[in-house]
Structures are given as structure tokens and as C-alpha cells.
Amino acid sequence: MKVVVSIGGSVLAPDLESQRVRGHAEVIESLANEGCTIGAVVGGGGVAREYIGTARNLGANEIELDDIGIDVTRLNARLLIAALGEQAAPSPAETYEKAGTAMHRGDIAVMGGVMPGQTTDAVSAALAEYTNADLLVYATSVNGVFSDDPNEVDDATKYDELSAGELVDIVADLEMTAGSSAPVDFVAAKLIGRSGVRTIVLDGTEPERIADAVLNGEHNGTDIIPHGTDDEMTYWVQE
Numbered sequence: 001m002k003v004v005v006s007i008g009g010s011v012l013a014p015d016l017e018s019q020r021v022r023g024h025a026e027v028i029e030s031l032a033n034e035g036c037t038i039g040a041v042v043g044g045g046g047v048a049r050e051y052i053g054t055a056r057n058l059g060a061n062e063i064e065l066d067d068i069g070i071d072v073t074r075l076n077a078r079l080l081i082a083a084l085g086e087q088a089a090p091s092p093a094e095t096y097e098k099a100g101t102a103m104h105r106g107d108i109a110v111m112g113g114v115m116p117g118q119t120t121d122a123v124s125a126a127l128a129e130y131t132n133a134d135l136l137v138y139a140t141s142v143n144g145v146f147s148d149d150p151n152e153v154d155d156a157t158k159y160d161e162l163s164a165g166e167l168v169d170i171v172a173d174l175e176m177t178a179g180s181s182a183p184v185d186f187v188a189a190k191l192i193g194r195s196g197v198r199t200i201v202l203d204g205t206e207p208e209r210i211a212d213a214v215l216n217g218e219h220n221g222t223d224i225i226p227h228g229t230d231d232e233m234t235y236w237v238q239e
């Protein structure tokens with residue numbers, strides 16, 4: 001099975017704690033040892049946001065800030081590569097082609113960001129589409145996609161299942177400035193709808209949950225049904 005795992009910076013590197021990175025590397029290795037071909041995409045986390053905040057105060061524009069964010073995602077990718085050792089391609093892939101080639105020869109490919117105007121959520125969805133992945137897993141800091149930001153709105157409700165179109169509607173109004181937060185960004189939601197890749201958004205703060213979802217199909221997050229219709233949504237609401 002070919003799997004792209006998107007590890008949010010908030011999950012992998014809210015700080016620079018090595019044990020947390022090691023835990024994620026161990027889970028990715030365990031998936032590879034079970035026969036999965038893996039592409040891992042790593043976000044920027046708190047460190048990226050600190051750099052972006054400082055550079056914004058210094059007058060950098062949003063594209064310049066995105067480029068700073070990309071640099072930090074690639075640094076975080078290097079941390080994951082360090083923890084993975086020889087099973088990983090030795091440097092973060094800067095193109096989908098390089099990541100796909102690494103996966104094709106059996107290495108674990110690790111990517112950070114690739115271009116301004118998006119986040120690593122979109123990189124993950126594009127890598128999944130490029131490699132015809134069977135599964136795309138977003139490991140983020142909340143337990144799926146909610147009706148509103150659960151860290152801001154107390155009665156936000158979690159969706160067990162969403163169509164890709166419904167996901168697009170939910171994330172369309174979220175901010176797209178450098179360093180902003182979204183469970184899955186807008187570009188990613190559109191790409192998921194286009195590619196039809198099976199997608200799960202889950203809480204990855206305990207990395208074993210990623211393995212459970214991939215190997216056993218067990219998770220408490222949100223399933224994104226790529227070609228789902230509004231009828232499916234109605235069905236979910238009525239249940």
C-alpha cells in the first residue's frame with residue numbers, strides 16, 4: 001500500500017523535542033516494515049511561526065514569509081530524516097518528481113514545502129495525487145475536521161465523514177496568510193476532490209494513531225470521501 005503521511009508541524013515540531021520526532025520516525029519505520037511505501041510531508045510548527053512573526057514585524061511581505069516558512073519545513077524534514085536514518089532519502093525532496101522517484105526505489109521520501117501561497121497540506125495532497133497513493137493521512141493537533149475551530153468555539157462539532165466538496169466549503173473562509181492554521185488547507189481540499197485519494201484527518205499527537213489508521217483502519221478522526229455527494233452528508237447528519 002502506498003501512503004502519504006502529512007505530519008503537521010504542530011504535531012512533529014511544536015518545539016525541538018527530539019523524542020517526539022523519534023516517535024514519529026518509529027511509526028513511519030513500522031509502516032515501511034509492514035510493506036507500505038511511504039511519503040512523509042512535514043510542516044513548520046511553532047518554530048516557523050516564530051520566524052514568520054519576527055519577519056512580519058520587520059516588514060517582509062507574505063511571499064517572503066511563505067519562503068521563510070518553507071525553509072523551516074525543510075529543516076523539520078531534515079530532523080525526521082535524521083531520525084529515520086538509512087531508510088529515508090538523504091535530503092528533503094524539493095519536487096514531487098524527486099519524492100516519487102525515491103519512493104519508487106523503496107526509500108521513504110520526506111518533503112517540506114515547495115512554493116508560496118499554500119501549506120504542506122497541499123504538498124501532501126499533490127504528492128498523493130502524483131504517486132497515485134492509496135491513502136493520505138493528515139496527522140494534526142485536533143481530532144479531525146470540525147464545524148468551527150475547536151480551539152476557539154466550545155460547541156464546535158466534529159465530522160466523522162465529509163465529502164471533499166464539503167471540506168472545501170469549511171476551509172474556504174480560513175485565513176491563508178503565512179503561518180495560519182487549518183486542519184487541511186484550501187488547495188489541499190481541492191486536490192483531494194480532484195484526485196479521489198482516500199483521506200483521513202486525525203489527531204497525530206500520539207503517532208501510534210497514524211499506524212492504527214493505516215494498518216487497522218481504526219481512527220476517531222474524519223474520513224474525507226473524495227467524490228462524496230451532499231446526499232452522503234445528509235445521511236451522516238441523520239444517523
Ligand SMILES: Nc1ncnc2c1ncn2[C@@H]1O[C@H](COP(=O)(O)OP(=O)(O)O)[C@@H](O)[C@H]1O
Nearest residue numbers: 008009010140141145146148149151181182183
Ligand atoms: N474547522 C476546523 N476544524 C479543525 N481545526 C480547525 C478548524 N478551523 C481551524 N482549525 C485549527 O487548525 C489547527 C490545525 O492547524 P495547524 O496548527 O496548521 O496544524 P498542523 O500543524 O497540523 O498543520 C487546529 O489546531 C485548529 O485550531
Ligand SMILES: O=c1ccn([C@@H]2O[C@H](COP(=O)(O)OP(=O)(O)O)[C@@H](O)[C@H]2O)c(=O)[nH]1
Nearest residue numbers: 009043044045066069113114115120178179
Ligand atoms: O508549500 C508550502 C509549504 C509551506 N509554506 C509556508 O510555510 C508555513 C508553515 O507550513 P505549514 O503551515 O504546512 O506548517 P504547519 O501548519 O504544519 O505547522 C505555511 O504557513 C506557509 O507560510 C508555503 O508557503 N508553501
